[in-house]
Amino acid sequence: MTTDHPVLAEIKQSFAFLEKAVASFDQRFVLRVLRGLPALRKKLTPELLAQIAVMTYPAGDERRSGFVALAGVNPNTDEMEVDGASGATEATTQPLPEIDMYVSLLFQAWLLHENRIDDLRKLSEHVVARLRTYNRRSLDYLASKIWFYLCRGEELSGNLEAVRPILLASLRTASLRHDPETEASLITLLLRNYLLCAHVTQASNLVSKVNFPENAANALAARYMYYLSKIRAIELDYTAAHAHITGAIRKAPQTPLAAGFLQAAQKLNIVIELLMGDIPERSVFKSGREQSLKAYFEVVKAVRVGDLNQFADTIKKYASVFKADGTYSLVLRLRQNVIKTGIRIMSLAYSRISLKDICIRLRLESEESAEYIVAKAIRDGVIEATIDSERGFMQSKEVLDVYSTNEPQQTFHDRIAFCIGLHNDSVKAMRYPMNSNRIDLKNADEARERERELVKEIEEGELDDDDDEDFDL
Template sequence: MSESKDVEMKDANASIEETRSIIEEIESSFNLLEKASNTFDNRYVSKVIRDFGPLRKKILNYESVLPTIINDVFPNNYKSKQDLLNLFTAQPLDYKSNKSFNFIPEIELYIYLLIQVYLLDTNQIQQLNELSPHLIKIMNSYNRRSLDFIQAKIWFYISRGKELSNDLISIRNELIYNLRTSSLRHDTETTASIITLLLRNYLLYHDIQQASNLVEKIQFPENSANSLIARYYYYLARINAVQLDYSSAHEYVIAAIRKAPQTKFTNGFIQSATKLNIVIELLMGEIPELKTFKSGKGNFEPYFNVTKAVKLGDLKLFKEVLNKYESIFKKDDNYTLILRLRQNVIKTGIRIISLSYSKISLKDICIKLHLDSEESTEYIVSKAIRDGVIEATINHEKGYMKSKEILNIYSTNLPQQEFNQRIKFCLSLHNDSVKSMRFPNDNEQQKITNKEIENDEVELLKAIEEGDLDDFI
């Protein structure tokens, strides 16, 4: 009995020590936030946000951390202090910080951000949504540039809570109002975050026209984080794809894949963007490369089978694939776009037939493509001829299609279009590279100690390893 009690005491002491260690880690973040407030340098906030992911997991395992922080940091006369403590079942530890820091808005909102994440991770969605109005009121009461990064994160979790409770429409007015406010204050990160949240809000409810109107009336901040830019391009690709502007949609989705940070945390986003890119390429009449389906970042089997049906021009196979993977396509929100591929399957089938036969009856085409009737077959073939899909003529009286000789591709505008597309990409890449360069300001001639230089180098190496250079660009 005594041995078991000793083991329990050791475990309890180890747990308390670990909790204290996490609390000290959070307090070191408070010091960085205080520096950001005094120096107006958002790089200190960026460092805090960078350590946010590992800290989030630690807080989830030790329930006493946040109650202790709230009890120790928030003043006793703070109105919502007791309400915040009531959100947790664990009791705060008897802890008094040795570090000195002021209770500033940056620290206040950072603690609220930690609370949001804890409620989300513990699946307390109702409590998260109940906290949101109070949090919005607090954010609206401050106007500080150093709050930009933290507010962007907070808005994401506010919207995420509403999305999980299927109540996204209720947050739209607040998002629109705060988009105007953040734009006037030139809060780049918050503006970019709210724009992406609004676009997601509209697209989840299939309000394509509303999303299109928003894109026309706003200007997305170019110097925001790469992750937000990638998300914005992805939503633009969806909007343009639904509106039949496939060339613009293709450019945006490729830009989204390239802009996304190449880390394990972005696998889901890259997978969704790649699936959308496959569908857009098929709608443009192109066949995606085989290596696209072999990447180890997701299951692309349904999209491979769709591509196979389009490439073969087999309408029967296309219907079978559509019926088999309907639930997956709907889950990916690509079902409506894939339905449009039926015309592409038919066009590909007609193109293959025109290359194989110099002369063929419309009845045989109808049988090969599994179409409804000869009349509809004639209409589809004539439309393919008009659209330039095939070079052929139709004899209506005798009911057959006669193919023309294949033209030399260099006598068409296709090589010029391909060359122009590559030039546009190279110019865009050059412009983005120039914009991303950071030069020192002549007015800021500050003496930097060797220790600070070493710290910056360590942070830069860490960013390179994680594939996220947003903080240094």
């Protein structure tokens, strides 16, 4: 007697979880199925996918023949075997919509893994057309994944603008249906679409007009905060950008599968900290990230010492890296920070220094440029100094004790706000078994009913004398 292939057994178990999710209205079973998708995707083969189609759809169904043909396997299902194991039992009834979408999702993931982009695009169009005919909350998590693969296929084929109207229309539908998971997924996909096309204004308008669901999954929330941070950084709102990118790093899954996202978030965080005038800790560039963050480490060194020549050489050397990461325009803004750092170092080293020496040390074009830059640094609070334009020098003021200013209070306030936000997010992320309180409510209702019956019997005098024989007066 032969046994099923392990992958087919895993697929059958996933089908059982999806049926249980529909019966109990519990989305945790759907999440359990989706958590196994990354590992399962690597085990899929054309023969296995054909077997899955056979055991999901009955004979004569167009989806069955389409999936078997897409896998490139002989449609003669009686002869299809996998590694010597018996084929799956042939389906005789139509599957649940959840199972149908899950099988479609498996084919999407496999086509992307095999780099069959054209087939992925065609399949995604048919799957989305079927998906939009359903209105079931048990499909929310599956729908968000299906939309991701649709957008990924269009992105790899260069059709970013073509898919945008479909995403916007589906976002309106998801909002009206109160589908938070699909809504969150579509918002992040639209933001990515806009940023890849350099439509920052449209992305900012989208953020201002939509409300990202509070109960969305952490992975979607992390992506949304990452894109929002990039938008705010481009708009020069570095404080908000830093808060968003910090939240994205905190919410991102701490698993090997999320290493790429964490790496991209760390790169953006480093640039934003530099633009804010801070120098990232050296520990950021350790923990196995030395090679991937090497270009940013060189930029940090140039900004830290205020050397324009070193900064220009670093930009020229790693320009391709910054462009690939999408941070090139932000890194170019750091030139002013390099100049400010150099001026700050000179203000601390000299009580008085001529504008000509500043011009020579910073390699500026003229003394007028040096005077303008020093004046701007004073206005921005970078240095405490005055300019004597007649005699052409900068006079540094005495360095004040930082504890006599409002800076410690502001830092303490920021830390308190961060801790409160972390606590609120943790409370929102807590999950409880659905309908667990109904058992206690049922027991309480039964107790109250017994109490009412007892009171009624006492009032009507229906209790026998034998009921009181154990009580001595």
